[in-house]
Amino acid sequence: MNANTGSSPHDLRNRLVDAILKEDVSGLRDARVETAMRAVPRHAFLPDATVEEAYANKSVTIKENPDEDALPLSCASQPDVVHFMLVQLAVREGDDVFEIGAGTGYNAALLKYLAGPSGQVTTCDIDPDVTAYARRTLDENGYADVRVVTRDGALGAPEFSPYDRMIAAVGMWDLPAAWWDQLTVGGRLVVPLRWRGLTRSVAFRREKDRMRSDSVRMCGFLPVIGQDGERNGYIDDDRLVRLYWDEDQPIAPEPLREAITRPGSVVWTDATVGPVESFDGVWLRLSATERATCRITAKPEAMEAGLQRPASPALSPALVERDSIAYLTLERTAEEPGGGARFRLGAVGYGPAGVDLAERICAQIRAWSPARTVEPVVTAYPADTPDSALADGAVIDRPSVRLVITYDS
Known part of the structure; x- marks a missing residue:
């Protein structure tokens, strides 16, 4: 569809990015992410939306849930959230990136733009309709080299690992053990993590025996299928x-x-x-x-x-x-x-x-x-880590991970 009533997609895209940078309260900035969002055409990944809808700062549903009382099955994330999560991820030229939650393919295109010709992006989703949609839009927009796989994101994609960067575009209640094996030491994981009724985008840096956050920001995401805690x-x-x-x-x-x-x-x-x-x-x-x-x-x-x-x-x-x-x-x-x-x-x-x-x-x-601006440090440990090896703080146990939430002040 993508009909518009005046302004060009290029102008609307630049206005959206300008508004994100002006209004976003996350405080996170990266010139490379800004450039990517000005370059990759979001409307091309949302063919059923008008251009104005594609460049509004809001999420767009791409697959409804047949249960009228349930959340949609798949959405294109709100652009300001896409922006700050990409800043949290800090993709470098040449990075190998894994994304959980293929959505429209738009986020994978941004990741590929940031990773450059020498980098590689693999995106996955458990729903074959979603991966088929993402495959089509990526191919149509010059991103045929992005891998799209259909599977449970909790399994990762070990055949293409290890990864320098991993990002989830769905709310996670647990951090699957497979992710620890597939993310390099020194790599980064950005995940909408759910605990105690809240969801926060947590940016972890992978260390030898733990992951430690350096950024925690408010967000909202559809919960991943299969985690029912x-x-x-x-x-x-x-x-x-x-x-x-x-x-x-x-x-x-x-x-x-x-x-x-x-x-x-x-x-x-x-x-x-x-x-x-x-x-x-x-x-x-x-x-x-x-x-x-x-x-x-x-x-x-x-x-x-x-x-x-x-x-x-x-x-x-x-x-x-x-x-x-x-x-x-x-x-x-x-x-x-x-x-x-x-x-x-x-x-x-x-x-x-x-x-x-x-x-x-x-x-x-x-x-x-x-x-008021002080953030907690969220440290994640494998589930078999003994209490004596945990940082001080509130411990939240999950099947695959032990989370410790700590304030220094």
């Missing part, structure tokens, strides 16, 4: 309030049903944010200090019925222990000079231990407030 359930009879947690956490929705029918107890801090300021770091700190950290979502009808509003109703951190729950909340305070609104952060607790849980959330709000 996340659990969810409603905590109210009307199915308006839902929790998401990991299988290693002793969380059950049923004991919370009575708690949230009673009035909650709110604990406030002095920390405030503006209308566009992120408080994402509070959740990260909770995941590094509180094993009870999970995610809560609440539909508008729940607040209309009296539930205290979560800070972000679609996506807020919570603590759950047995029959008690607390979660992050906020309220508008007096406006700043000049009319800017401010919002005070706090926590609301329900159940016998609700106030204690709310106080524990507030402790992490206070730790975050004076150092």
